[in-house]
Amino acid sequence: MIQVDHLTKRYGPVxxxxxxxxxxxxxxxxxxxxPNGAGKSTTMKILSCFxxxxxxxxxxxxxxxxxxxLEARRRLGxxxxxxxxxxxxxxxxxxxxxxxxxGVSRSTRKARxxxxxxxxxxxxxxxxxxxxxxxxxxxxxxxxxxxxGDPEVLILDEPTIGLDPKQIAEIRSLIRSLAGQxxxxxxxxxLPEVSMVCDGVIIIHRGRIVAQGTERxxxxxxxxxARVELxxxxxxxxxxxxxxxLPAVSRVEPVQSRDGxxxxxxxxxxxxxxxxxxxxxxxxxxxxxxxxxxxGMSLEEVFIQVVAGExxxxxxxxxGAF
Amino acid sequence: MRWLPVFKKEMRLYxxxxxxxxxxxxxxxxxxxxxxxxxLIYSDISMRSFMQPQFGQNLNVTDTVMxxxxxxxAVVLLFFIPMLTMRLFAEEKRSGTMELLLTYPVRDGEVxxxxxxxxxxxxxxxxxxxxxxxxxxxxxxxxxxxxxLTGYLGLLLIxxxxxxxxxxxxxxxxxQIVAGFGTFGVLxxxxxxxxxxxxxxxxxxxxLQYLSVTxxxxxxxxxxxxxxxxxxxxxxxxxxxxLTLRSLESKRWRG
Numbered sequence: 001m002i003q004v005d006h007l008t009k010r011y012g013p014v015x016x017x018x019x020x021x022x023x024x025x026x027x028x029x030x031x032x033x034x035p036n037g038a039g040k041s042t043t044m045k046i047l048s049c050f051x052x053x054x055x056x057x058x059x060x061x062x063x064x065x066x067x068x069x070l071e072a073r074r075r076l077g078x079x080x081x082x083x084x085x086x087x088x089x090x091x092x093x094x095x096x097x098x099x100x101x102x103g104v105s106r107s108t109r110k111a112r113x114x115x116x117x118x119x120x121x122x123x124x125x126x127x128x129x130x131x132x133x134x135x136x137x138x139x140x141x142x143x144x145x146x147x148x149g150d151p152e153v154l155i156l157d158e159p160t161i162g163l164d165p166k167q168i169a170e171i172r173s174l175i176r177s178l179a180g181q182x183x184x185x186x187x188x189x190x191l192p193e194v195s196m197v198c199d200g201v202i203i204i205h206r207g208r209i210v211a212q213g214t215e216r217x218x219x220x221x222x223x224x225x226a227r228v229e230l231x232x233x234x235x236x237x238x239x240x241x242x243x244x245x246l247p248a249v250s251r252v253e254p255v256q257s258r259d260g261x262x263x264x265x266x267x268x269x270x271x272x273x274x275x276x277x278x279x280x281x282x283x284x285x286x287x288x289x290x291x292x293x294x295x296g297m298s299l300e301e302v303f304i305q306v307v308a309g310e311x312x313x314x315x316x317x318x319x320g321a322f
Numbered sequence: 323m324r325w326l327p328v329f330k331k332e333m334r335l336y337x338x339x340x341x342x343x344x345x346x347x348x349x350x351x352x353x354x355x356x357x358x359x360x361x362l363i364y365s366d367i368s369m370r371s372f373m374q375p376q377f378g379q380n381l382n383v384t385d386t387v388m389x390x391x392x393x394x395x396a397v398v399l400l401f402f403i404p405m406l407t408m409r410l411f412a413e414e415k416r417s418g419t420m421e422l423l424l425t426y427p428v429r430d431g432e433v434x435x436x437x438x439x440x441x442x443x444x445x446x447x448x449x450x451x452x453x454x455x456x457x458x459x460x461x462x463x464x465x466x467x468x469x470x471l472t473g474y475l476g477l478l479l480i481x482x483x484x485x486x487x488x489x490x491x492x493x494x495x496x497x498q499i500v501a502g503f504g505t506f507g508v509l510x511x512x513x514x515x516x517x518x519x520x521x522x523x524x525x526x527x528x529x530l531q532y533l534s535v536t537x538x539x540x541x542x543x544x545x546x547x548x549x550x551x552x553x554x555x556x557x558x559x560x561x562x563x564x565l566t567l568r569s570l571e572s573k574r575w576r577g
Contacts, residue, residue, distance in 0.1 A: 080421045
C-alpha cells in the first residue's frame with residue numbers, strides 16, 4: 001500500500017534522508033521511530049505529497065506521490081507535526097470544510113463530520129474556536145480531519161503528542177481499530193506506543209533506515225539470545241561457575257536484583273528453554289530458588305542498541321580522521 | 323469545482339475575524355468623508371449657479387461628484403487592499419496550514435481561485451455598501467446611472483488588479499507584514515509611475531502613461547468602456563494570478 005524506493009531528500013547541503021526504502025502492506029500499522037532530526041517528518045512530508053524528494057520514488061495506494069499526486073492525495077489522510085489548523089474557525093465548521101474539500105458528498109457530510117468528532121472525542125467542543133482549544137483537543141481535531149473521507153492510507157506525525165494519559169489510551173485504541181481497513185504509518189517518540197499499536201517498526205537514524213521488521217524480529221535480530229534472570233541462595237562464585245558449566249548456557253552475568261541481592265542473567269540460544277535445567281541445578285546443589293523468570297527484551301532496548309551502535313560506529317569512523 | 327470549499331473557508335475567516343469589519347468601517351468612513359466634502363462643494367456651486375446661470379452651464383453630478391469620488395476611492399483602495407490580501411497565503415505558510423491544504427485532493431489552481439474569488443466577493447460587498455452615496459444623490463437630484471455603472475465597473479477592475487497583485491506577493495513570503503508592505507509598495511509604484519509621463523517624451527511617455535494603474539480608470543468614470551483599459555486590467559489580473567499559480571506550483575517540485 002505504501003512503497004518507498006531509495007528515497008533521498010536534501011535541503012541544500014543538508015541531507016535529511018538518504019536512500020530510504022520500505023514497504024507497508026495493506027491494513028498494517030507501522031511505527032516510524034527515530035531520535036529527533038532523524039528524518040521521520042521529512043519522510044512523512046514526502047509521502048503526504050507535500051514535498052518532493054530529491055531522488056527516489058514513493059507510491060501511496062499504487063500512485064506515485066510526485067507524478068500522480070492528486071490521485072495519491074485522494075487516498076490519504078495526513079496529520080502533520082503539531083497539527084496546524086485554522087485557529088479562527090470553530091471545530092465543526094473546520095471539519096465541514098475538510099470534508100467538502102476531500103469530496104465527501106453534501107448529503108453525507110454532516111453525518112461523517114459528526115462521526116469523526118465522536119471517534120476523536122471532540123464533539124463537546126464542536127462550536128469552540130480551534131484557537132481556543134487545549135493542545136490535546138487540537139491534536140484530536142487534527143486526527144479527525146485526517147480520518148475524514150475514509151482514506152486508505154493514514155500518515156500520522158506524532159499523533160499522541162500533547163495528550164494526557166487517558167486521551168493517549170483512547171487515541172491508541174482508535175488507531176488500533178483502524179488496522180485491517182486502513183494502512184497507517186505513524187511516527188512517535190514513545191516506544192511502548194509502538195509495541196501497543198503497531199504491527200511493524202521502522203527505525204530511522206541520521207536519515208537512514210537502521211532496522212525494520214516486526215517488534216519480535218527486531219528483538220531477535222538485535223538480541224540473538226534468550227535471557228533468564230535467576231536468583232538463588234548460594235555463594236556467588238559457585239553459582240556462577242555451575243551456571244557457566246551448563247552446555248546450553250552461552251553467557252552468564254551477575255546483576256543487582258531489585259532487593260539488593262545478587263541475581264544472574266543467563267543467556268542461551270532462543271530455541272532452548274534452560275529454565276528446567278536451572279531448577280534441577282539449584283535443587284541438586286541445595287540452593288534455595290528465590291526467583292526465576294524470562295527477561296523479555298523490549299523495543300526500547302533494541303532502539304537504544306541500534307541507535308547507540310550507529311553512533312559508536314560513526315565515532316570510531318570519524319575518530320580515525322584525527 | 324473544488325474551489326468552493328476554499329472560497330467558503332476564506333469568507334468565514336474574513337467574517338469570523340475582525341478583518342472584514344475593520345476594513346469596511348474605515349473604508350466607508352474615509353470614502354464617506356470624501357463624498358460629503360465633494361457633495362457640499364457641489365451643492366455650493368449649484369447654489370451659486372442659481373444666481374449666475376452662466377456659472378453652472380456644464381454642471382452635472384457625474385462630472386462634479388462621482389468622478390472625483392471614484393478616483394478618491396481608487397486611491398483609498400490602494401491603501402486598504404494590501405490588508406485584505408496579505409494573510410491569504412502568508413498566514414497559511416507561517417502557521418503550517420498550507421501543508422495540510424496542499425495535501426488535500428485539490429489543484430493549486432482551485433486553491434487560488436477560491437482565495438481570489440473570496441477576496442473579490444469581499445471587495446464587491448464593500449462596493450455595494452458604497453451605493454449609499456449615489457443613493458443619497460438620487461434622493462436630491464437626477465443621477466446618470468450609465469456612467470455610474472461603468473464607474474463601478476472600473477473600481478471593480480482596479481480592485482481586482484490590486485487583489486491579484488496582493489495575492490501574488492502573499493504567495494512569495496510567509497511574513498504578513500512583508501506581504502502587506504510589498505503589495506502596497508508595488509501598487510504605489512504603479513500609481514506614481516504615471517506622474518513621470520508629464521516630463522518624459524516620445525515612446526517613454528506613452529509607456530509610462532499606459533502602465534499607470536489609476537489612469538486607466540478615468541475613462542470608466544466618464545462612462546466609457548474602452549477596450550484598451552479593459553485589456554490593461556484583465557491582463558494585469560491574469561498575469562498576477564498566473565505568477566501566483568507558478569509560485570504555488572514551484573512549492574510542489576522545489577519543496
